[in-house]
Each structure stands twice: as structure tokens, then as C-alpha cells.
């Protein structure tokens with residue numbers, strides 16, 4: 623009997639607690655209506671809206687060509703990818719952006735996304751992205767001639783930035799393949815009889831295998847730009863970075879039906895800075911070489927697309943008469959003006975005495 627009453631009492635207490643909570647909620651809601659800009663709840667609600675607008679803006683960049691392409695790589699979109707650009711002859715500050723600084727805006731959507739655009743870097747001078755020279759002299763396991771393949775390739779790549787007898791431009795296109803842009807780029811290159819080097823992303827290769835096949839069939843170089851290009855994943859550790867490179871290599875091999883290796887890597891965001899030292903080492907140890915760039919058209923320096931004229935002007939600013947010019951461009955979504963600017967960029971480089979070539983290891 624007593625037990626029954628006790629339970630009843632408890633139930634009544636619970637009911638009252640519940641009523642009190644409901645009253646408090648109603649009161650807070652009323653306060654928000656009467657004083658709409660007062661109070662933390664309202665403020666955070668507004669911030670929430672801002673966030674949604676921001677997402678929508680980003681979305682516009684991702685949903686190109688009417689394709690619904692929730693992106694897995696939206697981190698790319700956020701503008702301020704760390705600056706990249708190596709070996710500039712410019713006397714610039716030494717501040718070195720690190721890829722991990724890239725702002726991440728990651729949508730949680732599931733559908734397989736095609737690649738997303740990029741946003742890269744502004745040009746920034748940097749000290750040599752390469753590991754210390756000593757590294758190249760040290761045989762891996764005590765045998766004199768046994769210099770690891772990664773370091774041998776790295777030595778070759780270092781020479782791309784500087785030529786003794788002539789001027790060479792290496793056109794590079796990152797973050798594809800993406801038919802809307804990659805195809806017309808291939809058409810232009812064919813018309814000009816130029817070979818370029820492409821750095822595709824695995825998730826995009828899966829989405830557009832036929833596009834990367836055409837790149838390969840037409841004799842262009844193919845590098846390795848990681849499988850996902852998602853900074854928080856690829857830069858979680860040197861091991862995860864190397865794993866992403868191997869994943870992308872396997873995907874390229876199966877897609878292109880070849881057993882050749884794809885050991886020319888490019889770090890998303892660049893390999894610059896002390897923080898990347900362990901990554902650079904791991905990449906070389908795993909048998910890869912890597913290349914950054916010392917020139918760019920600026921097609922990833924802002925979220926808003928630059929016009930073709932602006933891209934050409936930006937390129938001219940970054941040439942500095944360098945004898946070896948590694949030009950960073952993108953064939954990702956939202957890079958239509960890169961296609962538009964390409965003929966004038968080629969014409970300009972020719973007029974400056976450059977010939978075009980493939981990067982070693984591609």
C-alpha cells in the first residue's frame with residue numbers, strides 16, 4: 623500500500639517537473655519574440671542562418687553544370703588554401719603556409735562526388751621544398767649504389783626548376799579529371815602540340831574514368847594528387863598521406879589498365895614548410911618524388927573565378943624569367959576561365975622563349 627502511494631507521489635512530482643520545464647521553454651520563446659535580438663538563443667539562431675547561406679554559396683561552386691554534386695572535397699572551395707608556390711625568385715617573406723591550415727568546410731553528404739574545385743594558393747615564395755641535400759647522398763641500407771627510387775626521382779624533379787641551356791615550361795593541371803574543363807584543355811594542347819602533366823584526384827577518377835583515359839591515351843603526364851584530397855584525412859599523418867598516394871596509384875593502374883607506376887606526387891596545398899618535413903621524407907621513402915610549382919595563373923586564389931585576362935596577368939607576374947617554369951593550373955569544376963585563358967598563356971610563354979615538356983616521373 624505504502625509503496626503504491628510512494629509511486630503515485632513520484633509520478634506527480636515528475637509531472638510537475640515536466641510542466642515547469644514546458645513553462646520555462648514557453649517563456650524563453652516568448653521573450654525571443656518580444657525581444658528578437660536579445661539573448662543568446664536568438665543570436666546563435668542567426669549565426670546558424672549565416673552558416674546556411676555560406677554553405678549555399680559554396681554549393682553554387684560545387685553544383686556546376688547542373689550536376690548535383692555534393693562535394694566531399696569542399697575543403698577545396700574554401701578560399702584560403704595555404705599558399706603554395708615554391709621556388710620563387712622573389713624576395714618575399716618567409717612565411718610558409720601549411721596545408722593543414724586550409725579551412726575546412728565539409729559537407730556531410732554521401733553521394734559520390736565528383737571532384738570539386740580547388741582553391742589553391744596564392745603564390746608565395748618559399749625556400750626550397752626539397753629535403754636537405756644530405757638526404758640524397760645517403761644510401762638506404764648501406765649499399766653504395768642503392769639510392770632509393772624516391773630520392774632519385776626527387777633529384778630529377780629539383781632540376782625542373784632550373785635549366786642551363788634553354789627555357790622550359792611544365793604546364794600542370796590539378797584536381798581533375800572533370801570533363802567540362804579537361805576535354806577542352808586536351809583539345810587546346812593537341813592543337814598546340816603540347817604535352818602537359820595532370821594531377822588527378824582519386825575520387826574524380828572514379829567519377830570520370832573515361833576522361834583520365836583520354837589524358838593518358840594522348841600522351842600527357844599523369845601525376846598523383848592523393849585519393850581523396852581531403853586535408854584532414856591526408857594530412858592526419860605521414861602514413862595516411864602515403865597511403866592515399868598508393869590508393870590513387872592503384873586506382874590509376876586499374877582505370878588505365880597498366881602496371882606502370884604513378885610516383886610523381888603533388889601535395890595538395892604544397893609541400894612547403896617545416897611542418898611538412900616528415901611528410902616529404904615519408905613520400906620519398908615510399909618511392910615517390912614530389913613537385914610543387916614556381917608559377918601559377920591564380921585560378922585557385924579566390925572563390926570567385928578570375929577572368930581569363932586576370933589569369934593571364936597573374937601568370938605573367940609569376941614568371942620572373944625563370945628557366946624552369948612549373949605552372950600550376952586547375953582542370954577542376956568551376957575553372958572554365960582556365961580553359962579560356964590557356965591559349966593566351968601558351969602564346970605568351972612561347973613568346974618568352976619557353977618550350978613545353980613533361981615532368982619527370984609523370
Ligand SMILES: [Zn+2]
Pocket residue numbers: 740796797847851890891
Ligand atoms: Zn589540389
